[in-house]
Structure formats: C-alpha cells, structure tokens
Amino acid sequence: MDASNYLYISALLFTIGAVGVVVRRNAIVVFMCIELMLNAANLSFVTFSRINGDLNGQVMAFFTMVVAACEVVVGLAIIVTIYRSRRSASVDDASLLKR
Amino acid sequence: MTFTAPVLSYSLLSPMLFLLAGALIGVLVEAFVSKAARPAVQLTVTLGALLLALMQLWQIRGEQSLTAAMGSVVFDGPAALLQASILIIAMISVFLIADGEHFAALPAALPGSEEERQAIQSGNQITEVYPLTLFAVAGMLLFPVANDLITLFVALEMLSLPLYLMAGLSRRRRLASQEAALKYFLLGAFSSAFFLFGAAYLYGFSGSISFSGIRQGIVGGGGNDVLLLIGIAFLSIGLLFKVGAVPFHAWSPDVYQGAPTPVTAFMAAATKIAAFGAMLRIYYTVFANAQWSWTPVLSGIAIVTMLLGSLVAITQRDVKRMLAYSSIAHAGFLLSGVIALNKAGLDATIFYLFAYGIATVGAFAVVTLVRDSSGEVTDLNRWRGLGKRSPFAATSFALFLLAFAGIPLTSGFIGKFSIFSAAYESGAKGVVLAGVLSSAIAAFFYIRVIVLMFFTDATEDGTSVEIPSILTRATVVIAAVITVALGVYPAPLLNFITDLAIFIR
Numbered sequence: 001m002d003a004s005n006y007l008y009i010s011a012l013l014f015t016i017g018a019v020g021v022v023v024r025r026n027a028i029v030v031f032m033c034i035e036l037m038l039n040a041a042n043l044s045f046v047t048f049s050r051i052n053g054d055l056n057g058q059v060m061a062f063f064t065m066v067v068a069a070c071e072v073v074v075g076l077a078i079i080v081t082i083y084r085s086r087r088s089a090s091v092d093d094a095s096l097l098k099r
Numbered sequence: 100m101t102f103t104a105p106v107l108s109y110s111l112l113s114p115m116l117f118l119l120a121g122a123l124i125g126v127l128v129e130a131f132v133s134k135a136a137r138p139a140v141q142l143t144v145t146l147g148a149l150l151l152a153l154m155q156l157w158q159i160r161g162e163q164s165l166t167a168a169m170g171s172v173v174f175d176g177p178a179a180l181l182q183a184s185i186l187i188i189a190m191i192s193v194f195l196i197a198d199g200e201h202f203a204a205l206p207a208a209l210p211g212s213e214e215e216r217q218a219i220q221s222g223n224q225i226t227e228v229y230p231l232t233l234f235a236v237a238g239m240l241l242f243p244v245a246n247d248l249i250t251l252f253v254a255l256e257m258l259s260l261p262l263y264l265m266a267g268l269s270r271r272r273r274l275a276s277q278e279a280a281l282k283y284f285l286l287g288a289f290s291s292a293f294f295l296f297g298a299a300y301l302y303g304f305s306g307s308i309s310f311s312g313i314r315q316g317i318v319g320g321g322g323n324d325v326l327l328l329i330g331i332a333f334l335s336i337g338l339l340f341k342v343g344a345v346p347f348h349a350w351s352p353d354v355y356q357g358a359p360t361p362v363t364a365f366m367a368a369a370t371k372i373a374a375f376g377a378m379l380r381i382y383y384t385v386f387a388n389a390q391w392s393w394t395p396v397l398s399g400i401a402i403v404t405m406l407l408g409s410l411v412a413i414t415q416r417d418v419k420r421m422l423a424y425s426s427i428a429h430a431g432f433l434l435s436g437v438i439a440l441n442k443a444g445l446d447a448t449i450f451y452l453f454a455y456g457i458a459t460v461g462a463f464a465v466v467t468l469v470r471d472s473s474g475e476v477t478d479l480n481r482w483r484g485l486g487k488r489s490p491f492a493a494t495s496f497a498l499f500l501l502a503f504a505g506i507p508l509t510s511g512f513i514g515k516f517s518i519f520s521a522a523y524e525s526g527a528k529g530v531v532l533a534g535v536l537s538s539a540i541a542a543f544f545y546i547r548v549i550v551l552m553f554f555t556d557a558t559e560d561g562t563s564v565e566i567p568s569i570l571t572r573a574t575v576v577i578a579a580v581i582t583v584a585l586g587v588y589p590a591p592l593l594n595f596i597t598d599l600a601i602f603i604r
Contacts, residue, residue, distance in 0.1 A: 007303075014296055021289050030285055037292035041299045048303035056249075056308045057299075063249050064295060067256045071288055074260045078267060078284050082277045085210050091285070094278040097353040 006047040014040035027089045108167035111174045114152035118237040121148025125230030141229040153186045173246040176599035181376035184453040192365035194570040201359040210273040231261040243376025247309040248298040266358035271474035279357025286350040294337025301330035341374035345404040355423035364463030368456035405431030405537040435522040443521035454510035461578025462499040484557025489564035493552045500545040510585035
C-alpha cells in the first residue's frame with residue numbers, strides 16, 4: 001500500500017483533534033483531543049521515517065510518547081484541582097479572568 | 100555489532116547539568132529537610148545552582164568544540180549570550196519568589212477549606228516552586244541551543260510544564276490562579292501539538308531531524324515544497340504562541356493576571372528570551388534560504404501584534420493585564436528583529452531581549468509591593484498618588500515604564516532604535532513604520548500611568564505600599580541600575596554582543 005495514505009489519515013486525525021479542542025467544552029475531552037493531535041503527529045513521523053528510510057523519525061515518536069505522558073501528569077493534576085474547587089470541568093465556567 | 104559510545108562534551112552541557120542537579124537536590128530537600136529549614140535551604144540550593152551555571156558559562160564562552168551531544172546541541176556566541184541573559188533574569192526572579200507570601204500554603208487543599216486554614220496557621224510554605232523553577236530554567240537554556248527537532252521539542256516541554264504548574268500556585272485569588280493554569284496548560288499543549296506536527300513535516304521534507312540537514316534540504320531545493328511550507332507554518336505557530344504574538348496571544352493576559360506575580364515576572368521575561376532565542380536560530384540558520392515563504396507572513400504578524408498590543412493596552416484597568424498587553428506589543432517589536440535577517444538584527448534582538456527582560460522583572464517586582472489587607476492591589480485606579488505614598492516604588496515603576504516606552508537614557512531606547520534600524524536596513528519599511536507608530540501609542544498609556552502615580556491625589560481606600568524587604572529591594576535596584584546603565588552607556592554590551600553573536604550553522 002502507498003505509504004502516503006498514512007499521511008492522509010494523520011492529517012485527518014490532526015484535524016479532528018484540532019476541531020475537537022475548539023468545539024468541545026469539557027476540559028478532559030479537550031485534553032484528549034490534544035493527545036489525538038500529538039498522536040497524529042507521531043503517525044506522520046513514523047510514516048515519513050518509512051518513506052525516507054531513516055530511523056530518526058521513529059526515535060522522535062518515542063520521545064513524543066514520553067513527553068505526552070509527562071503532559072498527562074501535569075494536565076490531569078491541573079484539571080482535577082480545578083474540578084475539586086469548582087465542581088465542574090467545563091472550560092466555559094472558568095471565566096474569572098476577564099476584564 | 101559494535102556499540103559506539105556517544106560523545107557528549109559535558110563541559111558545554113554543564114550549565115544545564117548544574118541546574119538539573121540543583122533541581123534534583125531540591126526534590127530531595129523536600130523529602131528530607133525539616134519544614135522550618137526548607138525555605139532557606141531551597142533558596143540557597145537554587146541560587147547556588149544558578150550562580151554555578153553562570154560562572155561555568157563564562158568559563159566556556161570561547162570553547163572550541165561547538166556542538167555537544169553528537170550535534171544535538173550547538174554552543175555558539177548567541178547561545179552563550181541568551182543563556183547568560185536567562186540565568187541573570189532567573190536569579191533576580193528567584194529573589195522575588197523567595198520573598199513574602201506569594202504562594203498557596205497548601206495548593207492541594209480546596210480554597211477556603213478548613214484544611215487550608217490549618218496549613219496557613221501552621222505557617223506552611225510551598226517550597227516546591229524552587230525545583231520547578233530550576234527545571235524550567237534548564238529547559239529555557241536548552242531551547243535556544245537545540246540543534247535538532249527532538250531536542251527542540253523536549254526543551255519546549257521542559258520549560259513549559261513547570262510553568263503551567265507554577266501559574267496555579269497563587270496564595271490569594273486561588274480560583275483565578277487555577278483558571279490561569281488551566282488556560283495556560285490547554286492552550287500551551289494545543290500549540291505544542293501544532294509545533295510537533297510542523298516538525299513532522301519538516302522531517303518529511305528533508306529526511307533529517309537535524310537543523311543542518313533541514314537547511315541542506317532547503318538550500319539544495321528539489322524537495323516537496325508543500326511539505327516544507329506546512330512544516331514552517333505549523334512550527335511557527337508553536338513558536339509564536341510561546342512569545343505571545345497576535346493571533347496566538349489570547350492566553351497571555353489571563354495567565355499574567357492570574358499567576359502569582361513573581362511567577363509572572365519570571366515567565367514574562369525568561370520565556371520570551373528562550374523562545375525568541377530559538378526563533379532566531381531557526382529563522383536565521385534553518386529557514387534563511389526559504390525567506391520568500393515566511394518573511395511576508397511574519398511581517399504581517401509583527402505589524403498586527405505591535406498595533407493590537409498597544410491599542411488594547413490603553414483600555415486596561417488592571418496593571419498586570421496592562422503589562423501583559425505591553426508584552427504582546429514588545430513581542431511585535433522583537434519580531435521585526437527576526438524579520439530583519441541580518442547581523443544587525445541579530446545583535447539588536449539579543450540586546451533588546453536582555454533589556455526588556457530586566458525591565459519586566461523590575462516592573463512586576465514593584466507590583467508585588469502595592470497591597471491592601473487582602474493581597475496585591477492591581478487595579479490601576481487605586482494606584483493614584485502612589486508617588487506620595489512611596490517615592491521608591493513609584494519612581495522605579497516610572498523608570499521601567501519609560502524603558503518600555505523607549506524614552507532616551509533608558510535601555511528601551513537603545514533597544515528600539517537598534518532593532519528598528521536593523522529592520523529598516525533590510526528593507527522592512529512597513530514594519531518599521533508600524534513599530535514607530537505603535538511605540539507612540541504605547542508611550543501614551545505608559546505616561547498616563549506615570550501621571551496617575553505622581554500628579555493625582557490619593558484616595559483613602561486602604562491601599563498601602565509595603566516596605567520592600569532586602570530581596571525585593573535588591574531585584575528592583577538591580578533592574579533599575581541595569582536599565583539606566585544600558586541606556587546611558589550601552590557601548591560595552593553592544594560591542595560585546597556584536598563580537599560574540601555569530602551563529603554557526
């Protein structure tokens with residue numbers, strides 16, 4: 001199969017993720033959409049690695065996974081804290097900081 | 100199969116390694132040192148690590164072997180200058196972090212709960228901020244010296260993740276602070292996803308993750324330009340987000356306002372240096388030969404950023420928000436140095452970053468001093484007559500505002516003059532015109548605040564200016580002295596930068 005098909009899938013996943021971040025209101029879902037975008041980028045890396053015959057892209061994918069795991073730790077800590085003090089994880093409810 | 104051990108060149112990496120070691124010691128201090136002794140021990144460890152890193156940087160500034168860690172990290176003149184600026188600014192920000200009670204006694208407790216009250220009564224202090232600061236500083240040192248996409252991405256996250264947490268640790272107005280952390284985190288992670296996607300396409304375009312490989316791909320031509328354009332665009336989104344350029348600026352007013360003021364000071368100054376440092380390296384070396392593709396877009400962004408930042412700042416009633424919009428405007432001024440794409444532009448941008456960073460930390464240091472019974476007062480109307488209450492605070496704040504406005508005899512004037520003349524030389528006349536225009540607009544609201552502080556009568560509403568303790572006083576005085584010194588006699592630093600600031604490719 002033509003490897004570039006994976007690039008189309010990756011672009012599609014990335015778009016779904018980006019639209020989700022903009023449209024969805026629950027912080028957890030927004031965060032999951034961001035993870036989807038990161039994984040879409042990973043898929044691109046691996047595909048390009050295959051197309052170019054170079055292993056660095058796969059190494060980059062591993063690094064991305066580690067970084068994404070760290071991001072989950074920090075992100076969930078922040079979301080849980082804000083949920084405990086507001087009883088809501090909606091990004092629209094958090095609106096103290098406007099003029 | 101033989102295993103070849105990588106050559107790391109530890110001496111070039113040592114400033115970062117000192118900071119990371121300091122941060123790890125800080126984590127151990129949290130576990131093993133008694134509560135009462137922790138703040139002093141943590142402050143000593145943090146300042147010690149920063150100082151060691153700075154001294155080591157001075158030692159290795161002329162070192163011959165220029166790439167470390169098998170070409171993943173490059174250490175040249177601009178790198179040394181940017182790293183030194185970041186370290187100096189981190190140091191005076193740590194003075195602020197150490198001073199007074201800016202951080203929540205127990206961030207995990209619900210705001211207003213019994214648990215929180217007990218933690219405050221027992222004099223609990225959260226000292227985890229120090230290791231977090233060191234981790235962030237290490238990431239900031241790595242960001243402008245990264246020489247491949249992996250290092251660049253890891254450094255970006257390394258500097259961002261601790262900052263997301265630190266933004267949520269404010270002692271007063273905790274809900275607003277948590278909200279700031281949430282917004283910063285979600286938008287920051289969103290932008291790093293774009294960044295990573297762009298990196299993937301640059302890799303696809305050139306078949307290499309190293310900057311030199313990507314540059315060769317661009318110089319050699321023949322690659323798929325669509326991949327290159329997608330890559331440049333998405334990578335730029337990630338970088339422009341970090342510097343807070345329009346239209347990726349939405350997070351910065353909220354985060355600046357909600358985060359504890361010392362964290363705002365540190366973040367506003369040091370992140371900008373790190374992010375612009377990485378931008379300079381990427382646009383001046385990697386993308387330089389694809390100039391046709393990004394200069395027009397970046398010029399447009401610079402113009403809009405300068406004008407919008409200055410115009411919206413006029414309407415702000417909160418001093419931290421006003422400084423946030425002013426920092427957006429400054430991001431636009433700095434972008435004109437990136438667009439210049441010549442040696443003068445590089446020198447000017449590095450000088451401007453240092454001068455602006457110092458003045459920013461100083462300005463936020465003054466903000467921590469103006470208080471009432473419930474914490475800091477950031478409402479500008481309540482800053483009326485500050486000059487009579489505290490000549491020290493008002494005079495130094497006025498000095499930093501004049502530096503932001505670019506009035507002669509302050510560092511801001513030299514910075515603005517050199518950056519705009521570099522942009523003019525390279526033919527970006529529209530950008531320079533917009534820059535001068537928005538400088539004039541910006542000067543209006545800076546001077547309005549000065550008039551408010553000195554020439555209007557104070558209202559009696561319980562606003563008072565705290566007598567600055569030795570650490571905050573040190574921050575303000577150091578920042579003020581550097582701001583004036585660079586304005587009156589900038590030649591030594593400018594010459595030093597000109598001699599040293601040459602990118603190796």
